[in-house]
Structures are given as C-alpha cells and as structure tokens.
Amino acid sequence: xxxxxxxxxxxxxxxxxIMALLDLLGRRWALRVLWELREGAxxxxxxxxxxxxxxxxxxxxxxxxxxxxxxxxxxxxxxYCLTVEGSKLVATLPPLQDWAERWAKRSR
Numbered sequence: 488x489x490x491x492x493x494x495x496x497x498x499x500x501x502x503x504x505i506m507a508l509l510d511l512l513g514r515r516w517a518l519r520v521l522w523e524l525r526e527g528a529x530x531x532x533x534x535x536x537x538x539x540x541x542x543x544x545x546x547x548x549x550x551x552x553x554x555x556x557x558x559x560x561x562x563x564x565x566x567y568c569l570t571v572e573g574s575k576l577v578a579t580l581p582p583l584q585d586w587a588e589r590w591a592k593r594s595r
Contacts, residue, residue, distance in 0.1 A: 489555045511556055516541050520549050521569070524559060525577045530566035 490496060490511045492504040497513070499506030512518055516538060523529060523537040535546055550567060553559040558573035569577060 490552060491556075511552060514549065514552065516545055517549050517553065520546070520553065521558070521573070521577055522580070524567060524569050524573075528562060528565035528568035534567060 490507055492502055492507045494502045494507070496502050496507045496510035498510065512521075519538050519541075520534065523534055529537065531546070531550075534550075535541060535543065538546065541549075550559065550561075553573075554561065557570055558576060559567050560570050560573075561567055
C-alpha cells in the first residue's frame with residue numbers, strides 16, 4: 488500500500504499528514520535519495536553510485552514510493568528529479584541540518 492496521509496502508517500493509526508511524511512522519509516535511504524537529487528536530475532545508475540551501498544531493489548522501491556508521493560518524477564531524458572513539491576520539501580532540510588550540527592557540538 489502506498490504511503491498516503493489518511494492511511495495508517497508507522498506511529499499513527501490515523502495517518503496524520505506529518506506522521507505519513509515522517510514514515511515515508513524515515514524509510515531506509517529515502518532521505519539520501521532526496522539529498523542526492525537536490526542538485527539536479529540523476530539516472531538510476533548515477534543515483535545508485537551516489538548512494539554507494541544501496542541495493543538496486545531498495546533503490547527501485549524508494550524511487551517508486553517517492554514517485555507515488557509526487558516528491559520525485561522520472562523524466563525521459565534527464566532521469567529522476569524533484570518535483571516542485573519535492574523541491575519545497577528539500578528546502579526545509581537545511582534548518583534541520585543546522586539543528587543537527589548544533590546538537591553534535593553540544594554532544595561532544
């Protein structure tokens with residue numbers, strides 16, 4: 488079953504939108520795939536190479552899930568790329584990166 492708001496997901500029987508998103512992004516390699524696409528389109532082989540230890544089957548599964556969520560799309564000549572909504576989602580990550588860096592400094 489596709490991960491969609493309103494459907495039960497890990498951590499939420501009601502499938503609240505934020506919980507559905509966190510379930511999707513919390514899946515193995517999902518965030519890494521998005522991170523690698525932030526600078527532009529990549530074909531399957533390039534993405535697999537950039538995500539050095541990902542298996543082809545896991546990459547295929549993550550790509551399918553992210554496509555079903557309209558976060559990425561496959562363009563015939565360019566490969567996989569972020570949709571407009573996917574770009575907006577990735578734009579929310581730098582503040583999390585900043586927070587993680589501050590956390591790392593506090594944890595030393």
